[in-house]
Amino acid sequence: MKDGWQRNPEAPAIFLRTYGCQMNVRDSEAVLHRFVAQGYRIARSEEEADVILLNTCSVRDLAEEKACGKMTSLRARKRENPSVVLGFLGCMAQRRGGELLNDFPEVDLVLGTQKLHKAMIQVERIRAARAAAGPGSPSESLRILDVDAEPGSQNQVRDHLPSRRKASAFVSIMQGCNMRCAFCIVPVTRGAERARPMEEIVEEVRQLADQGVREVTLLGQIVNLYGRHEFSVRDGRSPFVQLLERVCSVPGIARVRFTSPHPIGFRDDLIAALRDLPALCEHVHLPAQSGSDTILRAMGRGYSRSRFLQLVERIRATLPEATLTTDLIVGFPGEEEADFAQTRSLVETVQFDQAYIFRYSPRPGTSAAARSDSIPEEEKLRRNHELLGLQDAIALRKAKQLLRQEVEILVEGESRKSPHRFQGRTRGNHLVLVRAEERWRGELLRVRIVETTGYTFYAEPVFAEEREERLLGVPTPPAPGR
Known part of the structure; x- marks a missing residue:
């Protein structure tokens, strides 16, 4: 086509x-x-x-x-x-x-x-x-x-639309989930956990690379549990890490991401892969959902606050430059003010680069929906706004540390909000806007950050001659504002 x-x-x-x-x-x-x-x-x-x-x-x-x-x-x-x-x-x-x-x-x-x-x-x-x-x-x-189940349906999500100089692509590697978290409808709507064959995934990535795709994001409901029923652990490496190694070695693929993992499946082999695989991006999305042990148990998450914090420490000790993002739910049934305070404390302790914060929404067919100790909507809204305000302040403070820094972005194409700008992302998944020039579409581009809102960054390109002058100590004129 x-x-x-x-x-x-x-x-x-x-x-x-x-x-x-x-x-x-x-x-x-x-x-x-x-x-x-x-x-x-x-x-x-x-x-x-x-x-x-x-x-x-x-x-x-x-x-x-x-x-x-x-x-x-x-x-x-x-x-x-x-x-x-x-x-x-x-x-x-x-x-x-x-x-x-x-x-x-x-x-x-x-x-x-x-x-x-x-x-x-x-x-x-x-x-x-x-x-x-x-x-x-x-x-x-x-x-x-x-709406009937169909064996092998996970293998059907494999075709991509042709696109002019498409920079990045999603690759589905599995479907379904076996975790049964108390708030989550996914096991009902997506079915049991089932993986695609590893060779088919790698071949799909090869075809994307042949079309000019430079970055792939591997998708799964709990992506780091990929293949645990279908494949064996080899030399201490889970099937997911084996897949990452193969995908990262595909010629032409400069960047690999994955989402969303679960903390209980985030083991040392995956942390080592983040350190050792050059194509694997330094961004970890790690859903915490709550900072309270009481609520985590009620949610059926399978880990404690302390285990989550230990995982964060291990990731940052191995990969200090990693950006860390998360999901959080406020107003889960039975969440007392002390439980919410523990979630606030978790956010303050971890200093996430970004957090997706949601008010609890009961879903028919989940165990939490049957609970009688629901939180009033106005209280959910208050907690949501309070946590958003805290996280926004953290994100802005961390974002300002990138001002005047040089970073590499993959230019994806037109910004959805500004027709005169292209957007791209850093390896740490920061959204960066630059002026629109067709020659940059689909390319890896060195830029200098000149402004930020906390979640969006504005940048100017850094050309090879300018970088050489900087290495020689020649002063660089200030970048123009947007």
Whole structure:
């Protein structure tokens, strides 16, 4: 497929909106690939689409509300053009199933997480049935629900859309989770933990490198537990570390990342890999969820506060330059003020570079949802704001340490907020904006940080002659502001 693969105005158009995590983003790309291979073009908006699919998330109630609200707004589109195919995909589709067909009579398709690879086939069935029935036939003449499990479905997320000088890509290496944390719906929506074959993953990365991709991020619900049921430990190295070694050795791949790991699977071999594999980036996302032993036990996390802090110490002792990010939940059932204070204390002690902080949202089907000691919403909101304020201050203080420093970024392309800037990331996953110059797209670029908001950095390129002058002691003029 060439760069002009979506320009045929006569082809049917698909619009796919994605909610939730990077795994959903990766799933959506694999779904779109199958439509493009069938001759569809990707619509720029819902208004020009013949097929509109929502790839949904169930991790929090708000994510489901957004998807349902969007589908409600599409009713007018369906009234204008009854031939439009509407569908729910992914985690909410898996969890709610036929309920969505009942609640949304305009919806034609509901596909669960293990059937995403069949989205194109099912849409074609619906469109063919309508064409055979002729104009004026009931729009609900064929409605499809498929949320059954399918063996080997984890191996279907392997195809990527062609893209001009694509710098980075997500690679799904496993599906599902066996942990059963009290707050988490993932084992319900994604199924049991199951890994892709190692050789297939490495071959996918090789193909991406051949297309010019410089960075890959390996994805899994608990990514560092990859292959523990399918592969053996070798020379003290887990299957995940074995995979990292192979991926990092693929020619053309300059950077490798992974997300999200679990603290209980973060062992010495993985810490050593972060130190010893040059392509493996110095960024560790380590979800803590809480700083209270009482709440960690109630969550079923499998580690204590002290064990988490010991892990942080081991990582930083081995890799002092590593950036450390985390996930935190406030307002879990039974969380007393003293428990929240322990989470505050953890944030102050660790000094995370960034923290994703969420108010607890009860999910049907999880053990925590049945608890009667829920925290009032206004108290959740207070704790959320308080913890965000603390973390923002820490992030800004740490970010200022990078001012006037030279770093290397991988230039990804246009910034989502500024059309005149390109964005890229450091090895530590800091988001950096530079002026837009096409020659930098997809390239590793040395830049100097000149300004920061705490989470976004602004930079100017550092050219080879300037670096040579600095090494010789020639003063460098101050970089212009943004």
